Amino acid sequence: xxxxxxxxxxxxxxxxxxxxxxxxxxxxxxxxxxxxxxxxxxxxxxxxxxxxxxxxxxxxxxxxxxxxxxxxxxxxxxxxxxxxxxxxxxxxxxxxxxxxxxxxxxxxxxxxxxxxxxxxxxxxxxxxxxxxxxxxxxxxxxxxxxxxxxxxxxxxxxxxxxxxxxxxxxxxxxxxxxxxxxxxxxxxxxxxxxxxxxxxxxxxxxxxxxxxxxxxxxxxxxxxxxxxxxxxxxxxxxxxxxxxxxxxxxxxxxxxxxxxxxxxxxxxxxxxxxxxxxxxxxxxxxxxxxxxxxxxxxxxxxxxxxxxxxxxxxxxxxxxxxxxxxxxxxxxxxxxxxxxxxxxxxxxxxxxxxxxxxxxxxxxxxxxxxxxxxxxxxxxxxxxxxxxxxxxxxxxxxxxxxxxxxxxxxxxxxxxxxxxxxxxxxxxxxxxxxxxxxxxxxxxxxxxxxxxxxxxxxxxxxxxxxxxxxxxxxxxxxxxxxxxxxxxxxxxxxxxxxxxxxxxxxxxxxxxxxxxxxxxxxxxxxxxxxxxxxxxxxxxxxx
Amino acid sequence: xxxxxxxxxxxxxxxxxxxxxxxxxxxxxxxxxxxxxxxxxxxxxxxxxxxxxxxxxxxxxxxxxxxxxxxxxxxxxxxxxxxxxxxxxxxxxxxxxxxxxxxxxxxxxxxxxxxxxxxxxxxxxxxxxxxxxxxxxxxxxxxxxxxxxxxxxxxxxxxxxxxxxxxxxxxxxxxxxxxxxxxxxxxxxxxxxxxxxxxxxxxxxxxxxxxxxxxxxxxxxxxxxxxxxxxxxxxxxxxxxxxxxxxxxxxxxxxxxxxxxxxxxxxxxxxxxxxxxxxxxxxxxxxxxxxxxxxxxxxxxxxxxxxxxxxxxxxxxxxxxxxxxxxxxxxxxxxxxxxxxxxxxxxxxxxxx
Numbered sequence: 001x002x003x004x005x006x007x008x009x010x011x012x013x014x015x016x017x018x019x020x021x022x023x024x025x026x027x028x029x030x031x032x033x034x035x036x037x038x039x040x041x042x043x044x045x046x047x048x049x050x051x052x053x054x055x056x057x058x059x060x061x062x063x064x065x066x067x068x069x070x071x072x073x074x075x076x077x078x079x080x081x082x083x084x085x086x087x088x089x090x091x092x093x094x095x096x097x098x099x100x101x102x103x104x105x106x107x108x109x110x111x112x113x114x115x116x117x118x119x120x121x122x123x124x125x126x127x128x129x130x131x132x133x134x135x136x137x138x139x140x141x142x143x144x145x146x147x148x149x150x151x152x153x154x155x156x157x158x159x160x161x162x163x164x165x166x167x168x169x170x171x172x173x174x175x176x177x178x179x180x181x182x183x184x185x186x187x188x189x190x191x192x193x194x195x196x197x198x199x200x201x202x203x204x205x206x207x208x209x210x211x212x213x214x215x216x217x218x219x220x221x222x223x224x225x226x227x228x229x230x231x232x233x234x235x236x237x238x239x240x241x242x243x244x245x246x247x248x249x250x251x252x253x254x255x256x257x258x259x260x261x262x263x264x265x266x267x268x269x270x271x272x273x274x275x276x277x278x279x280x281x282x283x284x285x286x287x288x289x290x291x292x293x294x295x296x297x298x299x300x301x302x303x304x305x306x307x308x309x310x311x312x313x314x315x316x317x318x319x320x321x322x323x324x325x326x327x328x329x330x331x332x333x334x335x336x337x338x339x340x341x342x343x344x345x346x347x348x349x350x351x352x353x354x355x356x357x358x359x360x361x362x363x364x365x366x367x368x369x370x371x372x373x374x375x376x377x378x379x380x381x382x383x384x385x386x387x388x389x390x391x392x393x394x395x396x397x398x399x400x401x402x403x404x405x406x407x408x409x410x411x412x413x414x415x416x417x418x419x420x421x422x423x424x425x426x427x428x429x430x431x432x433x434x435x436x437x438x439x440x441x442x443x444x445x446x447x448x449x450x451x452x453x454x455x456x457x458x459x460x461x462x463x464x465x466x467x468x469x470x471x472x473x474x475x476x477x478x479x480x481x482x483x484x485x486x487x488x489x490x491x492x493x494x495x496x497x498x499x500x501x502x503x504x505x506x507x508x509x510x511x512x513x514x515x516x517x518x519x520x521x522x523x524x525x526x527x528x529x530x531x532x533x534x535x536x537x538x539x540x541x542x543x
Numbered sequence: 544x545x546x547x548x549x550x551x552x553x554x555x556x557x558x559x560x561x562x563x564x565x566x567x568x569x570x571x572x573x574x575x576x577x578x579x580x581x582x583x584x585x586x587x588x589x590x591x592x593x594x595x596x597x598x599x600x601x602x603x604x605x606x607x608x609x610x611x612x613x614x615x616x617x618x619x620x621x622x623x624x625x626x627x628x629x630x631x632x633x634x635x636x637x638x639x640x641x642x643x644x645x646x647x648x649x650x651x652x653x654x655x656x657x658x659x660x661x662x663x664x665x666x667x668x669x670x671x672x673x674x675x676x677x678x679x680x681x682x683x684x685x686x687x688x689x690x691x692x693x694x695x696x697x698x699x700x701x702x703x704x705x706x707x708x709x710x711x712x713x714x715x716x717x718x719x720x721x722x723x724x725x726x727x728x729x730x731x732x733x734x735x736x737x738x739x740x741x742x743x744x745x746x747x748x749x750x751x752x753x754x755x756x757x758x759x760x761x762x763x764x765x766x767x768x769x770x771x772x773x774x775x776x777x778x779x780x781x782x783x784x785x786x787x788x789x790x791x792x793x794x795x796x797x798x799x800x801x802x803x804x805x806x807x808x809x810x811x812x813x814x815x816x817x818x819x820x821x822x823x824x825x826x827x828x829x830x831x832x833x834x835x836x837x838x839x840x841x842x843x844x845x846x847x848x849x850x851x852x853x854x855x856x857x858x859x860x861x862x863x864x865x866x867x868x869x870x871x872x873x874x875x876x877x878x879x880x881x882x883x884x885x886x887x888x889x890x891x892x893x894x895x896x
Contacts, residue, residue: 009658012658015654017746017747018746019746019747019749019750020750023545023547024750024751049860081599082598082599082600083599083600083602083855084599084600084602085596085597085599085600085601085836085838086601086605086837086838086839087599088595088596088599089596089833089836089837089838090837092592092596092827092829092833093827093829093830093833093834093837094827094830095756095827095830096748096751096752096753096756096827097646097668097672097748098668098745098747098748098751099645099646099649099668101747101748101751102650102651102652102747103650108652108660113747113750113751116747116751118751119750119751122751133825134825135755135825135826139754142547142550142754142755143753143754143755144753144754144755167607170607170839171607171609171645171648172645172646172648172649172650173645174639174643174645174646174672174834175830175833175834175837175840176607176639176645176834176837176838176839176840177837177839178605178607178839181605181839208862209862209867209870210867210871211867217871217874218871218874218875218878218880219871219874219875219877219878219880222878222879222880223878244880244881245880245881246881247881291875291880292864292867292868305602305603306859309859310859310860310861310862313859313861314861314862314864317861317863317864318864321864339847340846340847341603341604341605341606341846342603344846344847344850344851345602345603345604345850345851345852345853345856346853346856348850349850363615365614365615366613366848367612367613367614367627367845367847367848368847368848369847369848369849370847370848370849370850371846371847371848371850373847378614378615381615381618382615385615385617410608411607411608411609412605412607412608413608413612414608414609414610414611414612414621414624414625414844415611415612415614416610416611416612417611417614417618417619418614418615418618421618434662436650436662436663437662439610440608440609440610440624441648441650441662465660466660469658469659469660470660472659473659
């Protein structure tokens with residue numbers, strides 16, 4: 001963590017919800033260190049063939065924009081008003097009632113009024129009124145209109161990357177105005193000028209080339225999984241042989257590459273391997289991984305709809321090439337927003353796949369009948385419900401758990417009970433956080449939508465405050481020491497946020513918990529969990 | 544105090560002044576031309592706006608899911624907030640439009656000194672908004688009595704219910720009484736005042752408020768205020784007004800004969816109403832129509848079950864498996880990963896090309 005990041009107590013005491021005296025259009029943007037991400041590496045932008053690749057620096061006066069940048073934005077805006085009814089309606093109908101104002105984690109954590117969802121949208125609306133409405137043209141500022149200037153553009157950029165597209169505000173809006181939609185649209189516009197951030201642009205370029213955000217090449221991907229196989233063997237005494245790029249497998253499994261790469265996601269990844277091994281040994285289910293489609297996440301969705309589609313295409317292409325029956329998706333947040341609400345429309349119809357049926361339980365996943373992709377939490381819940389897994393939940397007894405609903409599976413899908421059902425069946429101590437902070441009202445981890453970089457640590461910790469605060473509550477009340485989630489960005493972001501706000505709490509994926517409890521055929525007596533920590537009652541044996 | 548609020552207030556005063564001075568002098572302009580023009584602007588403006596929205600594509604199904612999805616049969620779906628059927632969407636929309644359901648979720652954040660946050664249900668905005676809209680609706684319906692002859696029974700019934708409250712003092716010394724007091728009018732004025740005050744007094748809301756947020760509030764406040772004045776305090780020539788309104792709806796007004804004796808207060812009332820109508824399609828008041836078209840609310844959340852078609856979906860450049868394998872083939876073979884083409888085949892093919 002950067003040394004300049006303020007301490008938690010400083011960050012808290014800096015929060016001031018009183019807005020400045022000046023009208024917001026008169027308050028210039030201040031691009032502050034710790035609150036923004038570095039500019040995109042031009043090589044990454046170029047690799048994808050996106051416009052205006054160049055080296056530039058957000059804190060420089062000159063952003064090296066193309067000469068006709070205002071025209072590019074105006075025409076881009078105009079085109080998208082016709083292509084997206086959502087944008088057109090959302091630009092017109094906000095009444096500025098303020099219901100969304102204190103719903104945003106960035107507003108709660110920073111007190112910056114331009115992080116009120118309504119004002120974030122007004123940054124764009126003000127230009128919309130100026131360029132496209134009669135009132136704006138006639139009355140100018142009295143109609144809330146302002147022309148596009150370099151300062152406005154900088155303000156857009158700064159605040160479009162202080163939104164994690166979590167949709168919490170859209171839940172409370174009486175008209176359903178969705179800031180995620182506005183942010184996606186805004187980012188798409190500024191990408192026309194090459195104004196992406198590197199934490200998004202480079203993963204996207206990597207994903208395009210190697211199949212995953214981290215740029216792991218196929219052989220290295222296999223190596224990393226093989227490491228997990230070794231670790232699992234050490235802990236359980238069982239050797240497993242995962243399939244890669246296997247034609248004719250029953251199911252293609254796709255999960256975020258973050259789980260292959262960094263703790264604690266790696267334990268969740270080991271969990272997948274163990275679950276699939278169990279299903280193979282016991283029921284003969286054949287699951288394959290793919291190195292080509294080795295990324296569930298889609299940072300393209302933080303860039304533009306087109307790039308989202310370009311990255312997402314690999315899932316169906318690979319499923320078709322391998323001839324699997326359907327696709328199983330791992331634990332990831334925005335990946336599931338894309339799968340649930342975009343994939344079929346963008347790259348479907350997937351008529352070469354079958355309606356997903358769990359061959360072990362016979363359950364037909366009607367809710368995935370067209371997209372043909374099932375969430376691992378749905379799949380595992382179904383297995384447990386039918387008693388198909390051999391579980392020893394007491395192995396998780398030293399973990400006092402709570403569950404963080406990730407924004408996208410929450411408000412872009414509605415998956416609340418499946419993961420809770422799984423967790424409560426593989427562990428004995430579970431306490432939900434307060435009602436206004438979970439399920440559809442859940443708070444973002446603070447680092448979603450491509451903002452989990454290192455240089456914007458203050459922004460991330462501020463954004464993570466409401467979530468961490470609710471964790472702290474259950475930690476103090478029930479002794480919660482483990483925060484479960486179903487999202488790879490959560491697993492990358494929440495450990496940092498917990499270390500900062502509630503250091504006593506660790507982060508785990510759902511499937512890690514499943515694997516800890518899962519009794520593999522022929523396993524030795526386990527003394528540790530997947531992290532190498534002694535199992536409850538085995539503390540002695542460890543020494 | 545800020546200039547947005549003052550300029551809006553000033554605009555409404557100027558309008559009132561114009562009507563006060565001009566109405567009695569040019570009754571055909573203020574009593575006939577103006578209302579017709581306003582209604583035409585309203586109707587044409589609203590239709591154009593809604594058509595404009597409808598013309599835009601709905602490329603993706605993006606409902607905000609506010610409850611448990613439909614998944615396995617043993618998991619209880621929230622059929623309203625995460626509707627997987629058209630009927631569910633209908634109920635969701637009906638609740639949204641008739642009861643402002645999303646606003647009913649509203650919470651207010653509180654931070655204690657120890658840095659603990661709480662989020663408590665905060666329903667004042669919901670109550671204020673409901674009171675305002677329903678009072679407005681009731682007032683509007685009541686006013687139909689000016690445009691229909693004979694006055695239909697249902698409208699008379701609504702009036703009776705609305706005015707169940709009576710205020711009379713009948714001592715020998717003072718004899719004072721008001722005609723049946725319309726609750727709707729009082730509530731409308733109170734609610735619109737509340738909405739204005741919260742805009743002015745809650746710092747966050749004041750910060751986001753624009754002139755166009757104050758202007759309609761002042762207009763409506765003015766309309767309600769002049770209406771109340773006319774009904775309870777300064778008597779206006781109600782029969783003459785009804786003659787005018789009836790001639791407007793029956794198009795007899797085109798003869799430009801405005802009945803005599805209509806006071807300036809009525810013209811103030813009328814100009815504010817006309818301004819509201821004419822302003823409506825060009826303003827945020829179009830939220831009335833927009834709510835019906837909001838994709839996060841009016842779409843079915845069965846997005847994995849039924850494919851939504853994007854009318855402008857176009858092919859994009861993708862990195863194919865073939866290109867991927869061509870780049871990494873050697874390494875894949877070395878790692879024992881299956882490949883589609885062995886090196887000799889693929890080089891042979893490349894040579895062919």
